[in-house]
Amino acid sequence: MTRVEIVDPRSDPEPAGWAEFRHRLRLHPLWAYDLMGVESWLARNSVLLATARRDGRIVAALTATVCLSLRGNRFAPLPARGRPVRPHLVEVARPWLSGYPGVVFDDALGPAGRRATVARFERALTRRLGPGLVGVLYRQLGDADLANLTGRGRLTRPVDPVAVLHNTFADEEQWLSSLHKKRRSSLLRQARAVAADPTLVVRGGAGRTDLDATEASSLINRHRAGFAKIPLDTRSPVAAAYLARFLCRADVHTLTYHDSTGRLLALNIMLDNENSAVLQHWASVPVTDGGRRHLYFDAYRRAVGHLVTSGRPELTAGRGMLEVKSDLGFGPRSLHTVAVPRPLLGRLS
Amino acid sequence: MALPRSADAGGAEPVAHSPLVRGSRGWHAAYRRVVRDAFATVPLYRERWALDGRTDPVLVPGRTGHDGGAIGHGEATRRIPDLVPIGGGSAEPDPLRGLGSVLPRLDAGGLVVVLDGTGARPPADLREGLRGCVLDPNRLTTDHTGALAEINGRLRRRTTVLAVGTDKDLARLAEALEDDTLQVLPTRELSDLGSAGLLHDPLLGFLGNVGDCGRWHVDRRHVYVRETAAGLAFTVLGKASPRLVDILVGDGVPGTVARCPRHATPVLKT
DSSP: OEEEEEEOTTTSOOOTTHHHHHHHTTOOGGGOHHHHHHHHHTSSSEEEEEEEEETTEEEEEEEEEEEOOSSOSSOOOOGGGOSOOSOEEEEEBOTTOTTOBSEEEOTTSOHHHHHHHHHHHHHHHHHHHGGGEEEEEEEEEOHHHHHHHOOTTOEEEEEEEEEEEEOOOSSHHHHHHHSOHHHHHHHHHHHHHHHHOTTEEEEEEESOOSSOHHHHHHHHHHHHHTSOOOTTOOOOOOOHHHHHHHTTSTTEEEEEEEETTSOEEEEEEEEEOSSOEEEEEEEEOOGGGTOOTTHHHHHHHHHHHHHHHHTOSEEEOOSSOHHHHHHTTOEEEEEEEEEEEGGGTTOOO | OOOOOOOOBTTBEEOTTSTTSTTHHHHHHHHHHHHHHHHHHOHHHHHHHHHTBOSSSOOSTTOBOSGGGOEEHHHHHHTGGGGSOTTOOOOOOOTTTTHHHHSOOOOTTOEEEEEOSSOOOOOSOOOTTOEEEEEOGGGTTTTOHHHHHHHHHHHHTTOOEEEEEOHHHHHHHHHHOSOSOOEEEEEEBTTBOOSSSEEEETTTEEEEEEOTTSSEEEOTTTEEEEEETTEEEEEEOSOOSSOOOSEEGGGOOOOEEEEOTTTOSEEEEO
C-alpha cells in the first residue's frame, strides 16, 4: 500500500527518511528540505512537498509550487491560512533547476507503480488545495518521464531543450580540441586575457562562506531583470537569505570574479553530484558598468574543467543561448510540459 | 497588544500607546500596517520575521524572535537591496527624508541650507514657499562660492536663512559667511541628544525635534518608535523604498517612549 503525505516546508517538520531518499536518488541540493523552507518563505508562490511511502520507505516525491500570483508584488500567504480561495495552478518543477523534473521515483518503482503514485499525488493535491485548484502543470520533463504522466485529456507539449555536455573527455585539452578551431582559439585567448588582468580576482570552489549573499543575490536579480520577461514565469527573485544557506553547501560550487576593490563582477553557481553537474545561475555586471569581457566563456571553460577532473557523467547548462552552447560542445536534450486540467487530476490508469 | 513600559522622560508620563497619548491608536495602527506590508513584500523583513520571528504584531505564530524583531542599523545599511519591495522601488535612502516635518515654522521665501557631505539630494518635503539646498561642508570655499554669495545676499536683505547640520559643519558655514544673522539648527544623534536640534539618522532621515516644551518629540506623522530589548527601534511610516521598519538607530540606543504632558504626543528620552 502506498501512502502519500503532503507537507509545507515552511511549517511542517521534515518527513522521516527524506534526507536518505534525497541521497539515494542523488537529488540536487534544491531538494534539501531546509532550503525548500527558506525558498518557500521568500517566494511569491509557496512550495509543497509530497512524498509517497511503501513499507515506511519513501519511493517517490513531488514538489509543487502553488501559483497564486503572477503579478509579483507580494510573497505567498502564510501556511496557516489553509486552502487558498483564489483560483490557482500547481507547477511541478524545482524553480531554478532547469532540465530536471519536479516528480522523482525510486528505481524500485515500476512503470505501473509510478503512474499509480502520480494519480495518488494528484488526488492528495486536490484534497489539500481544495476547489480553487484549476490544474497541474508538469514542467521540465524528459522523454523518459512522459510515460509516467501522459494519458487521455492530458496536454503534452515540447518546450525548449536543455543543453547537455556528455563527459567523454580524458582531459580539458581533449574537450578543447573537440571544438571548432575558431571557438578553441578564442577560448584560449580569453583565458589568457582573464589570467593577465591584474585587477581581477577569480575564486571558485564548493561550500563558499566568504561571499556576501546580498551582493550575490542583487547581482543575480539585476542580471535577470535585464532580460525580457518570460510569460507566466512564476519564479521569484533569488533571496539573499536563501543564497546564504545555499552557497555554503558542499554540493554547490561558486565561481566568482571580483575587481581589486572587492566588488563582485560576475558569478557562476554550479550544482554538483555523482549523477551530474548543473550550471545554475550566471550573472555579471555589464561592461558599461565596470564589468569585464570574456568572463562568461571563462566560467564555461572552468566548469568543463571540473566536469572532466571530477568524472561526472554530464554537465547541463540551462535552456537559453543554445547556439552559443552548441559551439562549446553542448547538445540539446528534449523537454516537455504536461498540463492536467482539474477534472482529470487523479485519473491516470 | 503589548504596551511598552517607560520610565520618566523628563517629566513626561510613561507609556506611549495609551489612550492618554493623542492619536496613539492611529499611530500604532499605522505602524502595524507597515509591519504587515513589509512582511508581505520586503525580502529582509520577510526573511527575518518568517525565520526568526518578531513581536507586536507576531506575524508567524510561535515565533517571537529576538529584540522584538528589530533590525540592527549596520545590517540594514549593508542590506539595502533587500529593503526594496519585490514589486520594485528605489534602493537609495534619502538622508534628508522628513526634514520639512521637523523644521520650525519659517517665513515664506526662506532658504533652508543643509550641510551634508554624503551627496544627498536637496530636501523634497519643505513647506510651500521655502527653498532648500545642500552644501558639502568640506567644499564650502571651493565648490560653493556662488551659493555662499547667494546666502550672504539673503542675509543682507534680512531674508530668513536656516542652516541644518552638525555643530562642526554649522561652525564652518558661519566662518565662511560675512553676516552673523544666520539661523542654525544642529542635527543630533540618538545617542547624544542634547537639549536642542533635530534628531537625524543618515539612513532613516529626520526623526524628531525638540518641542517648545523642551522635550524630544517624534515626528509621529511619518515615524514610529518603540522600545525593544536592544534599544529604540524606529519605523518610517508609509510605503517608501527602501522600506525602513524597526531599525535600531545607533545600533541600539536604550531609551524610553513616553507621553508629553503638555502636548500629549510621544516623546523620547535616552
